[in-house]
Amino acid sequence: MTGLAPQADTSRATPLLSRHLALGARMIDFGGWRMPLSYASIREEHRAVRERAGMFDMSNTGELFVEGADAGEALAAALASDPQGLAIGRAHDSILCAVDGGVIDDPAVYRLAEDRFLVVASAVNAGVVSDALAERLDGSRSILDDRSLATALVAVQGPASARILGALADADLASLPWNGIAEGAVAGIPALVARTGRTGEDGFEVFVESSAAPELWDILTAAGAPAGLLPVGLGARDTLRLEAGVPLTGSELDRSTTPFEAGLGGAVALARAGDFVGREALVRAAASGPRRVLVGLVVRGRGIARHGYPLWAGERRTGAVTSGTLSPTLGVPIAMAYVTPGDAAPGTMLEVEIRSMRVAAEVVPLPFYSRAR
Numbered sequence: 001m002t003g004l005a006p007q008a009d010t011s012r013a014t015p016l017l018s019r020h021l022a023l024g025a026r027m028i029d030f031g032g033w034r035m036p037l038s039y040a041s042i043r044e045e046h047r048a049v050r051e052r053a054g055m056f057d058m059s060n061t062g063e064l065f066v067e068g069a070d071a072g073e074a075l076a077a078a079l080a081s082d083p084q085g086l087a088i089g090r091a092h093d094s095i096l097c098a099v100d101g102g103v104i105d106d107p108a109v110y111r112l113a114e115d116r117f118l119v120v121a122s123a124v125n126a127g128v129v130s131d132a133l134a135e136r137l138d139g140s141r142s143i144l145d146d147r148s149l150a151t152a153l154v155a156v157q158g159p160a161s162a163r164i165l166g167a168l169a170d171a172d173l174a175s176l177p178w179n180g181i182a183e184g185a186v187a188g189i190p191a192l193v194a195r196t197g198r199t200g201e202d203g204f205e206v207f208v209e210s211s212a213a214p215e216l217w218d219i220l221t222a223a224g225a226p227a228g229l230l231p232v233g234l235g236a237r238d239t240l241r242l243e244a245g246v247p248l249t250g251s252e253l254d255r256s257t258t259p260f261e262a263g264l265g266g267a268v269a270l271a272r273a274g275d276f277v278g279r280e281a282l283v284r285a286a287a288s289g290p291r292r293v294l295v296g297l298v299v300r301g302r303g304i305a306r307h308g309y310p311l312w313a314g315e316r317r318t319g320a321v322t323s324g325t326l327s328p329t330l331g332v333p334i335a336m337a338y339v340t341p342g343d344a345a346p347g348t349m350l351e352v353e354i355r356s357m358r359v360a361a362e363v364v365p366l367p368f369y370s371r372a373r
């Protein structure tokens with residue numbers, strides 16, 4: 001694992017718990033949910049996604065439907081992106097900011113109809129995002145319908161994902177663009193199917209009623225077996241997102257971080273008309289420049305850079321590691337870290353402190369890995 005932060009609350013289980021236990025998954029408590037860390041080998045599950053396909057239970061995320069005459073305008077005032085600019089059937093990554101410009105969460109936003117949107121929040125922040133949106137949408141002609149517990153999310157990611165799902169879905173998934181979403185059915189199960197994911201691979205995320213999740217899991221397991229599909233736990237999910245250079249809430253993203261520092265400035269629509277929560281602070285942050293910058297690192301010596309390890313430029317402390325692992329795809333230790341802007345250029349040589357030893361680390365562009373779509 002790299003940036004996972006398990007929690008102690010074991011009060012909730014996804015609708016797929018019985019399937020995970022039957023597969024012999026190693027379970028952990030994560031964000032108040034009992035989730036699979038791995039089923040056999042994190043490395044094997046990681047390679048399955050890179051080379052074939054992997055299936056994830058993501059039913060601990062938050063599914064928040066916003067609809068009504070003011071839905072687009074209300075969301076635009078609540079989020080730093082511009083949901084009103086989305087075409088129907090398209091999605092983008094957004095930012096929910098505090099008044100001071102700090103990142104609360106980085107939800108995905110899908111436009112399902114002219115006046116209906118789906119906001120998908122990270123698992124650890126689902127309740128926080130729901131409460132924030134309820135407060136920010138209050139007084140508008142829009143309704144927030146939190147269907148997090150009633151909705152299950154199963155993702156299929158990897159180069160074989162389109163072939164596996166395409167044979168089961170009634171929508172033409174081959175022509176569904178990246179960041180597109182279609183409403184239809186998968187093996188007769190009503191579903192929303194989005195061509196989205198944060199693994200660096202082509203893939204799909206399938207939203208269904210919670211009661212239908214076990215049937216969907218079984219159907220996908222059988223359909224994907226000839227292609228080598230494997231179930232994938234949180235461990236490989238984390239190494240995949242790290243190789244893809246995707247910031248994680250709780251590791252790279254928190255209330256002390258601005259979107260510009262995290263490389264997410266593209267999700268901030270400062271040029272659009274209208275105000276939104278955090279806009280004034282983000283205008284100032286954009287003008288002054290970031291205090292620190294998220295970078296990729298390849299460790300050039302022995303050892304793996306882990307969360308919190310100090311980074312040095314000579315005798316000057318320049319930052320700290322946020323996530324790190326031995327990359328299963330690249331075969332070298334990689335990490336993401338915040339450093340001072342002057343040390344952020346690719347090719348800059350730094351040192352990471354690993355167990356009181358300083359080891360050479362080179363700044364490299366993010367992402368570490370990305371498959372052309």
